[in-house]
Amino acid sequence: MTTKLSVxxxxxxxxxxxxxxxxxxVTHLGRIALEAGAHGLTVHPRPDQRHIRFSDLPEIRALIDDSFPGAEFNxxxxPTDDFLDLVERIEPEQVTLVPDDPSQATSDHGWDFRKVHNQLSPIVERLNRRGMRVSLFADPDGDADSVALAKSTGAARIELYTGPYGGYHDDSAEASNALEMLGKTADAAREVGLEVNAGHDLTVANLPPLVHRIPYLAEVSIGHGLTADALEFGMAETVRRFLKACGN
Incomplete structure (x- = not known):
């Protein structure tokens, strides 16, 4: 199975x-990434528009529809009402629901599926009716019961939060432990019929072990590390490097 790269x-x-x-x-660099072989583009619009602006979304949608119809928009x-209205207007191929407060600098934890199962289920159903694949941000805790609850919401995928794994970039023993926990969570998800994505602090160096441990990994979405490398190697070459790290 090929692990797809979403930039x-x-x-x-x-x-x-x-x-x-x-x-x-944003759209020009998105075009360069897709021309270099990226399988899709990801954005995380926040209410204060401190990075992606709402006005970027129709432009990215048009870029994919007009020039890269095989690519996906994530x-x-x-899932506030405003966010759900937004994705229903743009109609991305995938919607990844995250539990973080909109004021957070970045996503740093997954859903507590025991607490929010009843909240998420009608939201997932609403998005599924519009033909959008739903992925739920999940902690790599190895909890089989938790991922079973994620599956019962109607979601097609979970996205494993790989921040702890990426954070151990200078500690191989701890990185190995974190990788195994990611693998156990992914195995539990696969057992109940969920596909598995991953994202956060992934790099050219730590991607190959991740893909080796989770050979059925459907997609990785990568921003910070990829953009940092693009400053050194350029966007196109960086995308090619990350694709190689994914096993493409």
């Missing part, structure tokens, strides 16, 4: 937003 454009947008200027262009966010 998260939030860091590009954050750099653009430092000035009242149209560069770097929109992440906390």
């Amino acid at each position: 998260n454009l939030n860091a590009v947008a954050m750099l653009r937003n430092r000035r009242d200027l149209p560069w770097p262009s 929109i992440e966010g906390y």
Whole structure:
């Protein structure tokens, strides 16, 4: 199975937003990424629009529809009414629901499925009716009962939060422990029929072990590390490096 790469454009947008200027262009760099072989684009619009702006979304949707019809658009966010209305207008192929407060700097934990199962189920049903695949952000805790509850919401996938794994970049023993916990959670998800995505602090260095441990990994979405590498290697070459790290 090929692990697909979705390029998260939030860091590009954050750099653009430092000035009242149209560069770097989010859609142009998205085009470069897709031309280099990325399988899709990811954004996480927040209410304060501190990185991706709501006005970016129709442009990214049009870029994919007009020039890369085989690619996917993934929109992440906390499922407020405003967020749900937004994704229903844009119609991404995938919606990744995250539990973080909109004011957080970045997502840093998964859903507590025991607490929010009843909250998420009608939301997932609403998005499924519109033909959007739903992925739920999940902690790598190895809890088989938890992922079974995620499945019972009607979601098609979970996205494993790989922040702890990425955070052990200078401690191979702890990274190995974190990787095994990711693997156990992924195995439990697969057992109940969920597909598995992953994202957060993934790099060219730590992707190959992850894909080796979870060979059925459907997709990774990567923003910060990929954008950092793009400053050194350029976007196109960086995408090719990450694709190779994914086993493509």
